[in-house]
Amino acid sequence: MLTEPQKDPAVATSSHRRSRPERGSRRVPVVTVVAVAAVALVVSLVMAFRPDGGARTGAEGGAAAVAPVAGAGASASPAASATTGPSATPSLSPSPKPSTASPGATARETATTAAGAGAAAASPGGRRAAPVARAASGPAPAAGRIRPGTAYQGVATSYDIGDGDGACSYGPTSDVMTAAMNTADYETAKACGAYVLVRAGNGASVTVRITNECPAPCEAGQLDLSRQAFARLAALSAGRIPVTWSLLSPSTSDTVSIRYKTGSTQYWCGIQAIGHRNPLALLEVRTSAGWTRLARTGYNYFLSEQGAGCGGPIRLTDIYGERLTVEGIAVRANAVQGTTVQFARH
Structure with a gap:
């Protein structure tokens, strides 16, 4: 009877590090082992002589070892998403999926994904579309001291408006429902043309x-109403009453008009917009250098001191950020020239 050979202690210790026990395992023929080794050698030689040197590992390779092959598809696997770095760009998926921004995604990418979520769901094939530009609403990015959706506390007084002309230089008018804004909120004519609801x-x-x-002693928050407007709130004998007021974007069938100031030529001009639904934030003219912003005066004209853009296209921007471009307005001093455009209601 053959006795079982005694196991070497070193081999026994090594067997404990294997993932599965050797007990009951089949012995692999030597020929098979040699064949497998030969195949492994051939594969390693092929990988070594590839133009790209094969898959990189370690600090040099990093995530490149699992980079998808070009043309393999646009959707990233969960494993690939987990290795997305700060410079990664959002991938397109063949069907809409909930946004799962990886920890390494930049704030810009996250914001874009959130803004375009609705557009992605409705776009053909479910691919993520670029964020769609929408009409400005809500907070006014270009508003000055007077902002929409805000109620201001103040007082109302009254004055005789005469022919209706005032610091905004709109000229005489038959409209008696007007008011003078205190200097602080007038803000170098930014309040000119604004519609205000007074309660x-x-x-x-x-x-x-x-x-x-309305200059001093008018204080911040104060409105000096026409006598006709004040009489809608209280008897004129009241003199001074507490009020709250807020900005409006009213319904109107009027369109914006443009007027060049007296003395305007192609070498110097002052430009004014009249009849705008919302307060005007910017007036620009097109020059050889592009759109050029003109400075606003306290009497509500935008000046081009060197004549740049006088007689050319004009771009108007309201406090909500909406832009209107007007062309074909000649330099005709003190002439009100109509347009076909108007700002949107808010």
């Missing part, structure tokens, strides 16, 4: 258009 403590209200400035 008194007794519940009465009136809508007025800002056409003038």
Whole structure:
């Protein structure tokens, strides 16, 4: 009877590091082992002589070892997403999926994904589309001191508006529902043309258009109403009453008009916009250098001191950021020239 050979202690210790026990395992023929080794050698030689040197590992290779082959498809696997770095760009998926921004995604990518989520779901094939530009609404990015959706506390007084002309330089008017804005909120004519809803403590209200400035002693928050407008809130004998007021974007069938100031030529001009639904934030003219912003004066004209852009296209921007471009307006001093455009209602 053959006795079982005694196992070497070193081999026994090594067997404990294997993933599965050797007990009951079949012995592999030597020929098979040699064949497998030969195949492994051939594969390693092929990989070594590839133009790209094969898959990189370690600090040099990093995630490149699992980079998908070009043309393999646009959707990334969960494993690939987990290795996305800060410079990664969002991948396109063949069907809409919930946004799962990886920890390494940049803030810009995350914001773009959130903004375009609705567009991605409705786009053909479910591919993520670029964010769609929408009409400005809500907070006004170009507003000054007077902002939409805000109620201001102040007082109302009254004055005789005469022919209706005022610091905004709109000229005489038959519209008596107007007001002068205190200097702080007038803000170098930014309030000119704004429609304001004024409410008194007794519940009465009136809508007025800002056409003038009320200097000191008018204080911040104060409105100096036409006598006709004040009478809608209280008796003129009241003199001074507490009010709240807020900006409006009213319904109107009017369109914007443009007027060049008296003395305007192609070498110097002042430009004014009239009849805009929302307060005007910017007026630009097109020059050889592109759109050039003109400085606004306290009397509500935008000046081109060197004549740049006088008689050319004009671009108007309201406090909500909407832009209107007007062309074909000749330099005709003190002539009101109509257009076909108007800002959107908010």
